[in-house]
Amino acid sequence: MAQAEATLPSVRYVSQRRRLWRTFTQNRAALVGLAMVAIIVFVAVAAPLLAPHDPLEQSVVNRLTPPSEGYPLGRDDYGRDILSRIIYGARAALLVGIISVAFGGLLGTAMGTVAGFRGGRVETTIMRVVDVMLAFPDLITGLLVAAVLGGGMTNLILAIGLTIAPRFARVAHGPTLSLKNKDFVEAARALGARDGRLLLVHIVPNVAGELLVLASLWTASAIRLEASLSFIGLGVQPPTPSWGQMIRDGTIHLTDVPLFSLAPGIALLLTVLAFNLLGDGLRDALDPKAQA
């Protein structure tokens, strides 16, 4: 070791993780995305400290009032503080976005890797279902599943998760096919590893990078889906504040209190943008070839 350092003084071992971190931090857009995500998470967690008012507190006499002292964005059709509702809305957005991606991601990864690993009829069946589900745009699948399951936060998470799962399955499936015949997998098998261990310890970690990028980009889409379904009325149910629902309730009052609808939209836009930036940055860090 000492000899190697003597002959090659400039070469230092850089762990892969550190190299990834370095590529990631050199990407300004990705850092902006990461910072934005951190701020949004902070807002969601610290909502009770940040919000000037109770998001559910109604005041009939102060319905639909324009911005005023103490109510910088005005009050909605129940006299509730719009700013406080936007701050609390971050909770619904992140909760649904993150949990549905975790659920859909795990389910999809399991489907894709098991299909690729097992082959045969299991693979044909799983991947056929995946292909059919992928044919539909995410909103249509989400709409249909949400219609079947009914509204509410839990069903919404299920609906979005089920919409997302096939997309993870497709991405996890391909690499599994080539990985399962690699020597290190054969070696582990020869040492007596069972299928479950081969999948979890040897295959999934090798697909994890791509899945992480997918998870970040799909969190952006899941948040957008949550807002879209809530906008339609199939998502988060009132009175829980949700941006999509606020945007919908506000559209009727565009003429008198435009911020009712426009302000939550900006929060939504920034949140989706943050996760997209983060996902793009991760992809560039993990795959130098894709750097464009």
Next chain:
Amino acid sequence: MAVYALKRILLAVPTLLAVLTLIFIIVRVVPGDPATAALGDYASKEAVEALRQRMGLDKPLYVQYVDFLSGLLRGDLGRSLISSQPVIDQIRFALPHTIELAVAAILIGLVLGIPVGIITAVRRNTMVDYVGRVLSLAGLSFPAFYLGILLLYFFSVRWRLFPTLGAGNFSDPLANLHHLALPAISLGLIETAYIGRMTRSVMINVLGDDYVRTARAKGLSNRVVLLRHAFRAALIPIVSLVGIFAISLIGSSVLTEIVFSRPGLGRLMVGAIRQRDYTTVQSIMVIYACFIVFINLITDLVYGLVDPRVRYE
């Protein structure tokens, strides 16, 4: 080409069948009974039973499945659970409005997106490129309905340039176009972001290829190199991705139709979901499925036309 086309068309049949089967299953796994769902919890047993019979829900599942498929072959989509009218009539009214919107949005996306993609690729890492990339990422992050509301607010509510509601009549093209403008622009701008971003990355790949360097070395003008050599090669991936965007457009058009209160398939579907009218929901899903299989088919055929290698695979 004829053989390839025929093969591809025949391949679409099993795909369509698989999709239809999945729709059939999903609509059947509704928790509880669709008839009860449509009539509400307080409906009498007799009324629910009568509706079950009318819907054919009392028959065994495989009979329902065969009825469903044979009905489709005859162009019979069943009757709405709410209005008892044939669903096909409602769809016949809504469909042209949705197609009009989708076509207009794709055209806007192509006309704006492809030049943006080419310019940002050629001027890579300049100010133009950065601005283009930031705008396109913002476009990707814009929920279609929110962009629609912004346009609605500024152009209709504040400046009163466009109508806020509804769609024009097809017999009056000018009024029709006036109603179409804002919804089409709101969807089209988002398409522009997708198409621009993708054209850029495809063009960057192509511009690094050997034959582009050869073309330049021959002394061809920049314009000829870009349009005749690079862009033509870039068209192949672009064609297949435009097909995918066209399909995703079906999804975002649902929201745009709601924002602008336009008649269309999406609004029909959301209305049917709210009223728990499952025959209508199922029928609209069938139309969507046919749409998607058809767009995929067209994409593959155009692919075969643009890239002769595909035909011999």
